[in-house]
Amino acid sequence: MTLDELVEAARSLAREGRDLIARASSGDELATARTTLVGRKSGRLTELMKALPALAPDARREAGAAVNRAKEALEAALDAREAELRHTAPAEPRLDLTMPARRTWRGAVHPVTRVIDEIRDIFRELGFTVAVGPEAETEWYNFGALNFPVDHPAMDMHDTLYLSDDTLLRTHTSPVQVRTLQSYPPPVRVIVPGNVYRRDFFDPSHAPMFSQIEGLAVDEGIGFVDLKATLVNFANRFFGRRPTRFRPSYFPFTEPSAELDVQCGVCGGSGCPTCKQTGWVEILGSGMVHPAVLEACGVDSERYTGWAFGMGPARVALSRWGIPDIRLLYDSDVRFLEQLAQ
Numbered sequence: 001m002t003l004d005e006l007v008e009a010a011r012s013l014a015r016e017g018r019d020l021i022a023r024a025s026s027g028d029e030l031a032t033a034r035t036t037l038v039g040r041k042s043g044r045l046t047e048l049m050k051a052l053p054a055l056a057p058d059a060r061r062e063a064g065a066a067v068n069r070a071k072e073a074l075e076a077a078l079d080a081r082e083a084e085l086r087h088t089a090p091a092e093p094r095l096d097l098t099m100p101a102r103r104t105w106r107g108a109v110h111p112v113t114r115v116i117d118e119i120r121d122i123f124r125e126l127g128f129t130v131a132v133g134p135e136a137e138t139e140w141y142n143f144g145a146l147n148f149p150v151d152h153p154a155m156d157m158h159d160t161l162y163l164s165d166d167t168l169l170r171t172h173t174s175p176v177q178v179r180t181l182q183s184y185p186p187p188v189r190v191i192v193p194g195n196v197y198r199r200d201f202f203d204p205s206h207a208p209m210f211s212q213i214e215g216l217a218v219d220e221g222i223g224f225v226d227l228k229a230t231l232v233n234f235a236n237r238f239f240g241r242r243p244t245r246f247r248p249s250y251f252p253f254t255e256p257s258a259e260l261d262v263q264c265g266v267c268g269g270s271g272c273p274t275c276k277q278t279g280w281v282e283i284l285g286s287g288m289v290h291p292a293v294l295e296a297c298g299v300d301s302e303r304y305t306g307w308a309f310g311m312g313p314a315r316v317a318l319s320r321w322g323i324p325d326i327r328l329l330y331d332s333d334v335r336f337l338e339q340l341a342q
């Protein structure tokens with residue numbers, strides 16, 4: 001190569017090099033450009049340098065200066081582009097902070113337990129305290145003291161689980177009414193959560209054990225108005241002002257007796273299989289405590305009156321959340337239960 005050719009080659013290398021460097025859009029591309037242009041072994045600049053020794057000393061000096069200028073220009077352009085890329089290129093995304101966290105199921109309070117807790121809390125605010133009683137009871141507490149006639153069908157082996165001739169698994173929480181009145185003189189206001197047992201083997205939608213929650217208020221001058229007002233107040237707080245209705249009913253231990261219905265939470269009252277097309281779901285039995293029960297407990301029925309109720313928290317849970325089948329509450333399927341978890 002002649003002097004002129006070398007000087008020209010150095011200039012055009014600087015020009016082309018600047019374009020190549022400007023086009024590099026990543027650190028990798030820029031590294032490749034650096035090797036191609038100024039790489040020590042086979043870079044294009046090195047090729048020019050190799051041609052220098054063939055020139056005469058004066059020409060060599062001039063050509064050498066031109067090659068050096070090209071080298072400096074290229075290195076400056078490479079460094080500048082490198083700084084630019086480091087500044088603008090986003091770091092490789094190693095942590096995606098927008099990715100939703102993996103949900104772990106830690107368990108929660110069962111819907112029926114939640115209902116019991118909420119009912120208990122509402123009545124606690126109304127001045128009721130919690131009482132409990134044994135699940136293994138005598139016939140007298142479960143039936144006799146509660147004014148059941150001796151031959152009442154509920155005492156039949158088909159309904160009651162007997163542990164011995166006289167001991168049975170309580171079929172309702174009402175025996176705790178008797179135990180409470182025996183232990184505490186009126187005024188009495190208690191709420192009684194507990195498990196009860198029935199031999200309902202033939203019906204797939206009934207479990208042989210289920211929970212109940214009993215209420216009892218005994219004092220001077222208590223009337224049916226107190227029962228109605230308290231239970232409607234409870235229903236409004238618990239169900240959020242859904243329509244309710246009282247229906248006359250019968251229990252041996254209350255007179256008069258009434259059942260409280262709440263509008264079906266599944267269909268909203270239009271009728272569906274859950275409410276058997278009636279639009280209403282029964283949530284509790286209630287009534288004025290029968291004078292014979294008060295007397296059996298040693299309470300003066302001329303002076304004191306009272307009212308009581310027994311509620312099924314599972315049925316209440318169905319109405320509350322519009323659950324179509326009571327078995328869902330007992331199947332322990334987490335996919336169902338976690339929908340109601342708080």
Ligand code: PHE
Pocket residue numbers: 171172173174214251254285286287308309310311
């Ligand atoms: N013990 C009744 C039952 O199990 C419910 C009830 C309780 C009714 C208190 C009236 C008063 O069906």
